[in-house]
Amino acid sequence: MKEIIIMDAKTIGATIKALRSQMNVTQEDLATYTGLSRVGIVKLEKEENDPKFSSLIKIAKLLGFELVLRKRGSK
Numbered sequence: 001m002k003e004i005i006i007m008d009a010k011t012i013g014a015t016i017k018a019l020r021s022q023m024n025v026t027q028e029d030l031a032t033y034t035g036l037s038r039v040g041i042v043k044l045e046k047e048e049n050d051p052k053f054s055s056l057i058k059i060a061k062l063l064g065f066e067l068v069l070r071k072r073g074s075k
Helices: 010-022 027-034 038-045 053-062
Strands: none
Touching (some): 027 038
């Protein structure tokens, strides 16, 4: 998987859960790495709360991705 485009806050949790599962990273592993609680990870994956940007950066790093902002329509 080369690129994932997130267009709204609701897809962030589902994307994190899918990537985490594919990489065999547990919710506890993710919680420990990011400094969030396991319950916080559960709520994030269930889309019950929005992650802080600093947490997203840590999650992306652990899962082997980087966060990139680019103008829509450009590559």
